[in-house]
Amino acid sequence: MTETAQFDILIFGAGIAGLSTAYAANMAGLKTAVIDQNNPGSGASGTPIALVNPATGRKAKKTWNAEVCLTYTKQLLEKIAIFSENRFFIENGVIRPALDKKLAEGMYNTFIQSTWSEGWVEWLAEEEIIARFPGLKCINGGVWVPKALTVSMNEFILALYQYLKTRGVVFFLNRRFQTDSGVPFIASCDSIKIEADIVIHCIGKEMVDHPDWKLLPLHPVKGQTLKLKLSECLQFKSSVSSLGYIAQSPNNDRTIVLGSTYEHQFDHLQPDTNGEKYLMNRLHKTLPDIYDYCQERTGWAGVRVTVPDKKPVVGKHPEIDNLYTLTALGSKGLILGPFLGKLLIDFITDQGRIPDIFSIERLFG
Numbered sequence: 566m567t568e569t570a571q572f573d574i575l576i577f578g579a580g581i582a583g584l585s586t587a588y589a590a591n592m593a594g595l596k597t598a599v600i601d602q603n604n605p606g607s608g609a610s611g612t613p614i615a616l617v618n619p620a621t622g623r624k625a626k627k628t629w630n631a632e633v634c635l636t637y638t639k640q641l642l643e644k645i646a647i648f649s650e651n652r653f654f655i656e657n658g659v660i661r662p663a664l665d666k667k668l669a670e671g672m673y674n675t676f677i678q679s680t681w682s683e684g685w686v687e688w689l690a691e692e693e694i695i696a697r698f699p700g701l702k703c704i705n706g707g708v709w710v711p712k713a714l715t716v717s718m719n720e721f722i723l724a725l726y727q728y729l730k731t732r733g734v735v736f737f738l739n740r741r742f743q744t745d746s747g748v749p750f751i752a753s754c755d756s757i758k759i760e761a762d763i764v765i766h767c768i769g770k771e772m773v774d775h776p777d778w779k780l781l782p783l784h785p786v787k788g789q790t791l792k793l794k795l796s797e798c799l800q801f802k803s804s805v806s807s808l809g810y811i812a813q814s815p816n817n818d819r820t821i822v823l824g825s826t827y828e829h830q831f832d833h834l835q836p837d838t839n840g841e842k843y844l845m846n847r848l849h850k851t852l853p854d855i856y857d858y859c860q861e862r863t864g865w866a867g868v869r870v871t872v873p874d875k876k877p878v879v880g881k882h883p884e885i886d887n888l889y890t891l892t893a894l895g896s897k898g899l900i901l902g903p904f905l906g907k908l909l910i911d912f913i914t915d916q917g918r919i920p921d922i923f924s925i926e927r928l929f930g
């Protein structure tokens with residue numbers, strides 16, 4: 566016998582985008598379900614340790630609405646912390662040393678031109694960086710971002726999943742549903758039939774080939790990370806963003822994660838030795854003496870999606886009535902995902918609008 570379950574919102578994808586949107590929908594009192602063809606965090610959101618860094622790119626540019634977005638993510642992390650046995654995030658800051666004079670000049674100019682709130686970033690001279698972050702290479706100074714966070718992604722995603730379940734969000738995992746667009750939208754699998762007024766696609770790299778989203782200029786980018794167990798802790802606790810990032814485990818267990826490669830052309834989805842060499846080479850340029858301390862190495866690879874202007878895509882499908890998306894979070898899933906999930910739900914419930922820079926319409930202008 567087929568049972569029919571009815572929901573206000575049905576979200577496809579249990580990565581950062583989908584779970585953040587489910588959180589916002591649940592907070593807004595909407596009856597919410599999430600479908601994932603695998604487990605939560607099995608896509609790009611399964612990267613081992615990630616940064617919530619509000620100063621990104623080579624020149625440490627301030628991300629969109631950085632203070633508000635980071636604070637929102639941090640409040641979410643704090644709220645769900647009890648749903649994990651391990652400490653899965655830490656406010657350990659990110660140090661961004663320049664590695665040559667030209668970059669130092671560019672970073673400094675970006676720093677003085679940006680309007681940061683008090684206490685969010687600081688310019689440190691070369692001597693100060695070398696003294697405070699022993700072993701780190703630095704030329705002519707860099708940017709210190711004390712409020713940046715480092716997050717163990719698997720534990721974060723699992724904690725959020727557990728939290729949402731206790732809040733009444735219904736999950737359908739590890740199965741593929743047949744879908745039938747329309748109002749209501751219908752998804753069915755074996756003896757389960759789901760009806761929903763609104764559907765949100767947060768399906769990561771699967772967006773690229775999805776027939777409903779062919780009109781978006783989405784592009785897949787493979788990224789590799791490398792987890793290293795060190796024989797000794799680094800002599801400082803912060804994470805580093807220089808040539809890629811060096812994320813220190815929130816558990817202080819001598820694990821660091823190097824990220825990441827950006828492969829626009831790739832013929833397989835596994836981590837490989839080229840990626841590993843590339844990441845080790847960059848580590849060597851940032852922390853020259855660390856080689857002897859690296860023990861076990863574990864590679865990981867995932868695919869994020871992006872659009873030409875590299876900004877997230879949030880909003881309603883231009884032609885299909887009840888279909889929405891939050892996607893193309895690029896490398897900024899943690900800092901932007903939770904707040905954009907809220908903006909999307911505010912938009913759907915007529916409580917707010919999507920900023921033009923993230924709107925779907927901008928991609929056709």
Ligand SMILES: Cc1cc2nc3c(=O)[nH]c(=O)nc-3n(C[C@H](O)[C@H](O)[C@H](O)COP(=O)(O)OP(=O)(O)OC[C@H]3O[C@@H](n4cnc5c(N)ncnc54)[C@H](O)[C@@H]3O)c2cc1C
Pocket residue numbers: 577578579580581582583600601602603604605606607608609610611612614615616617767768769770771787788789790824825826866867868869870891892893894895896897898899900
């Ligand atoms: C190498 C690398 C390093 C990263 N480093 C950082 C970092 O430092 N900081 C940071 O904030 N973020 C980082 N990220 C994450 C990045 O921000 C991603 O953009 C983000 O994880 C994307 O989340 P998402 O929910 O859009 O997609 P995904 O996490 O890919 O989730 C998509 C989900 O949809 C499911 N799905 C797919 N198709 C279907 C379907 N038809 N039906 C049902 N379910 C489906 C998948 O199983 C998956 O669980 C990194 C990612 C990578 C790959």
